Amino acid sequence: MSNQNSSENILEIKNIEVVYDDVILAISDVSLNVPDGSIVALLGGNGAGKSTTLKSVSTMLASERGKVTKGSITYNGQRVEKLNPSDMVNLGLVQVLEGRRCFGHLTVEENVISGAYTRKLSKSEINSELERMYNYFPRLKERRKSQAGFTSGGEQQMIAVARAMMAKPKMLLLDEPSMGLAPQLVEEIFVIVKELNDKEGVSILLAEQNTNIALRNSDYGYIIETGQVMLDGSAKSLLNDDKVKEFYLGISSEGRKNFRDVLKETKKNKG
Amino acid sequence: MGSEILFFFEVLVGGLLAGTMYSLVALGFVLIYKASATFNFAQGAMVFFAVLSFVGFMELGLPFFLAFLVTIGLMVVVGLSTERLVLRPLMNQSEDTLLMATIGLGYVLEGLAQAAWGVEVRRLDLGIPDFPIMFIADSIGIFISALDLTAGAVAAFMVISLAVLFTQTKIGLGLRAVADDPGAASSIGIPLKHIMLLVWSAAGVVALVAGCLWGARAGVQFALVDLALKALPVLIIGGFSSIPGAIVGGLIIGSTEKVLEVYIGPFFGGAIEGWAPYVLAVFFLLKRPEGLFGEKIIRRV
Numbered sequence: 001m002s003n004q005n006s007s008e009n010i011l012e013i014k015n016i017e018v019v020y021d022d023v024i025l026a027i028s029d030v031s032l033n034v035p036d037g038s039i040v041a042l043l044g045g046n047g048a049g050k051s052t053t054l055k056s057v058s059t060m061l062a063s064e065r066g067k068v069t070k071g072s073i074t075y076n077g078q079r080v081e082k083l084n085p086s087d088m089v090n091l092g093l094v095q096v097l098e099g100r101r102c103f104g105h106l107t108v109e110e111n112v113i114s115g116a117y118t119r120k121l122s123k124s125e126i127n128s129e130l131e132r133m134y135n136y137f138p139r140l141k142e143r144r145k146s147q148a149g150f151t152s153g154g155e156q157q158m159i160a161v162a163r164a165m166m167a168k169p170k171m172l173l174l175d176e177p178s179m180g181l182a183p184q185l186v187e188e189i190f191v192i193v194k195e196l197n198d199k200e201g202v203s204i205l206l207a208e209q210n211t212n213i214a215l216r217n218s219d220y221g222y223i224i225e226t227g228q229v230m231l232d233g234s235a236k237s238l239l240n241d242d243k244v245k246e247f248y249l250g251i252s253s254e255g256r257k258n259f260r261d262v263l264k265e266t267k268k269n270k271g
Numbered sequence: 272m273g274s275e276i277l278f279f280f281e282v283l284v285g286g287l288l289a290g291t292m293y294s295l296v297a298l299g300f301v302l303i304y305k306a307s308a309t310f311n312f313a314q315g316a317m318v319f320f321a322v323l324s325f326v327g328f329m330e331l332g333l334p335f336f337l338a339f340l341v342t343i344g345l346m347v348v349v350g351l352s353t354e355r356l357v358l359r360p361l362m363n364q365s366e367d368t369l370l371m372a373t374i375g376l377g378y379v380l381e382g383l384a385q386a387a388w389g390v391e392v393r394r395l396d397l398g399i400p401d402f403p404i405m406f407i408a409d410s411i412g413i414f415i416s417a418l419d420l421t422a423g424a425v426a427a428f429m430v431i432s433l434a435v436l437f438t439q440t441k442i443g444l445g446l447r448a449v450a451d452d453p454g455a456a457s458s459i460g461i462p463l464k465h466i467m468l469l470v471w472s473a474a475g476v477v478a479l480v481a482g483c484l485w486g487a488r489a490g491v492q493f494a495l496v497d498l499a500l501k502a503l504p505v506l507i508i509g510g511f512s513s514i515p516g517a518i519v520g521g522l523i524i525g526s527t528e529k530v531l532e533v534y535i536g537p538f539f540g541g542a543i544e545g546w547a548p549y550v551l552a553v554f555f556l557l558k559r560p561e562g563l564f565g566e567k568i569i570r571r572v
Contacts, residue, residue, distance in 0.1 A: 060458060063362065063454065063457065085457045085458060086457070086461070086462045088460075089459060090460060094458070096458075097454065097458050102452075102455070103448045106448065110444060114448045114456075115459050117444070117445055117448075117460055118460040118461075
């Protein structure tokens with residue numbers, strides 16, 4: 001897998017370190033690449049640094065008093081350090097935040113339309129864009145006039161993705177789209193994400209705890225723990241990796257171990 | 272028609288028209304509440320600051336309209352500095368922090384206004400007499416002040432324009448999105464800075480108009496700050512986030528306080544219009560905390 005070829009990568013993260021409130025080290029060393037047009041999964045447990053990594057890219061970090069203190073992030077050939085979230089959206093990179101974060105008091109349709117805020121569209125253009133989104137999310141069309149706060153968790157996740165797609169992004173950052181959803185709905189949402197990637201050509205970096213579904217729908221995966229990349233590889237190879245199977249997919253007869261210990265053991269055995 | 276009934280209607284209409292002025296101040300609160308979910312305690316001070324500056328500019332010899340425009344410019348500057356010096360550093364802080372900041376801002380504005388223009392009570396003449404319109408008095412027998420009627424019309428106009436701004440425009444959609452979730456709004460590229468600037472400037476203009484209408488009646492003086500706090504019961508009744516709520520709440524407060532004053536006031540020794548609205552507000556807080564038109568608090572389990 002030639003994942004290091006820089007000209008084809010829409011996103012390159014090189015050895016970043018992220019610190020919150022000037023003291024809390026959230027990420028010590030994360031590097032990853034997202035090839036243009038691909039889906040890359042960022043996997044790991046709670047507090048591993050997945051959300052922080054995504055927020056460093058979308059520059060939403062600043063509003064949470066976090067800072068990238070080392071390394072570099074290059075999106076579409078441009079360094080993102082000096083940019084703000086609004087700039088990133090204009091450059092075609094939109095983040096779907098963890099927990100969906102719909103505008104509860106707005107209707108479903110208003111929520112989706114709000115995603116086109118940065119684009120200068122006429123009323124009829126907005127309507128045709130809206131129809132395009134409803135084709136991917138027919139469920140939202142049925143509920144277009146409902147207040148978003150009263151829709152189900154799955155519908156809210158769909159609203160959040162449709163809203164982000166209304167900005168016509170080149171790249172989407174999805175933060176835990178499966179969170180709190182029934183397995184069937186998670187499947188449904190990943191099918192749509194894959195479809196958006198195929199038909200709209202949007203590159204996707206997704207952070208997930210649900211390793212199985214994330215890898216089955218991605219091209220490449222990175223596993224991070226305590227702010228460091230522990231393992232990376234093509235989605236297929238990760239799905240078949242014994243360590244991944246054991247610790248993230250729960251397929252093992254042995255007892256539980258820390259993932260890092262397993263890697264250490266592997267290194268020892270090699271050496 | 273009996274003169275008793277005519278008198279009742281006269282009190283009622285007078286109250287409703289006075290109520291539109293409450294609505295107008297309440298609108299300033301709603302604007303900021305809608306975009307930043309904060310009760311802006313500085314709104315009363317903004318009313319005072321705006322109208323005092325307006326009168327001040329006229330005393331300096333500026334003609335009416337020029338003074339009005341200059342004051343609007345000044346209120347935009349106030350909005351700009353508020354955004355830059357107070358809101359931006361406090362972005363993503365809790366709503367309580369912002370609330371406290373607006374109380375502080377209120378004192379700063381009051382102080383600035385009095386430091387710049389002095390403390391004496393001014394007269395503001397809008398050229399509209401505070402006398403009954405004879406045409407209406409002759410035909411139906413009800414005495415309605417021309418000033419009240421003008422104030423009602425101006426308030427109605429402002430309300431309709433703001434309602435259109437909020438519901439029909441892209442900026443309005445952005446405003447409502449920011450009010451609901453500033454983080455999510457910024458994630459889809461809505462520039463929070465611009466939205467805040469816009470809202471505070473609009474609130475400044477509303478404060479100026481409200482200040483002019485009130486100042487013309489009660490004199491341009493410090494008491495305007497407290498008068499503006501009457502918007503609090505108005506908002507509790509109408510709902511903090513609702514423009515129609517501000518209007519209806521204002522009308523309810525205006526009319527009930529006048530009717531109560533005239534018919535029940537004598538039993539309490541008068542002057543109950545000062546506190547009757549708050550009693551009404553307490554009743555609403557117990558029975559319907561989101562107000563008549565307020566957005567229901569959405570809680571999913």
